[in-house]
Amino acid sequence: MVLFEPNFAIHRTMKRADIKRRPLADTVLASLEPEAKEYREPYGADRLYFLVKPNGRKRWEVRYKRPDGKWGWHGLGSYPDISAKRAREKAAAAQQLASDGIDPVQYKAAKRLSDHAVTLNPFSESVAYWYQRKIDDGLAESTLRLMRSFLNNDILPALGEKPIRAITPRDCAALQEKIEARGATNTRDKIRVALRQIFSQAIARGLCEVNPAAELVAIAIKKPKVEHHPHLLESELPPFLKALRNSTSRTPCWR
Missing domain, CATH: 1.10.150.130 (Tyrosine recombinase, N-terminal domain)
Structure with missing residues (x-):
């Protein structure tokens, strides 16, 4: 009689010598065992590699040719934060930069500096x-x-x-x-x-x-037309004052 089911998953590990096919499946990426020294396993196209460190941490790197003709490594992020699909996209973008004569590592550093500058100088x-x-x-x-x-x-x-x-x-x-x-x-x-x-x-x-x-x-919208207050010309003042004296109107008395 089974009293309870164990509430944990069994994590299988895999040695890199047991890799049968490429590109590496997600189950392989997750289960690759660390070794005494870090190692890289080629993933597939665009010289994309999967790196496993002795402490078990894993990350993506791409091998590219620098503008001076020498080979270099460019880190693309850690696994599983960066999925295999995203790593392929980033590797392709890095190789495109390299083919255009732009070092992807220098490009990333310059972009980071530019992005940081945007957050400065309020x-x-x-x-x-x-x-x-x-x-x-x-x-x-x-x-x-x-x-x-x-x-x-x-x-x-x-x-x-x-x-x-x-x-x-x-x-x-x-x-x-x-x-x-x-x-x-x-x-x-x-x-x-x-x-x-x-x-x-x-x-x-x-x-x-x-x-x-x-x-x-x-x-910008136009300013509203200025409406001047009614006024009298100087020549109109004498007849106005005469008419005012002859007026029968009086100041109203408010109760």
């Missing part, structure tokens, strides 16, 4: 730089106070925490549209000028390559 730092330059230029306190108002109320809440390289023309357009929606076209114009200047300074400082606020004026 827009708020460039805003602070721009504002300090305005102070250094000796602008009046009333003007600086107005700048602080639209910086704190509009620009910084919308864009301040974004990496400057990640800000797009759509981000800037959305900010402009939000300001226009409340009818503050004068504020919109000041903010548009400020944004262009902030990004221009950032380009000059090497913090970004393009100015996403450069073309905002092309989609």
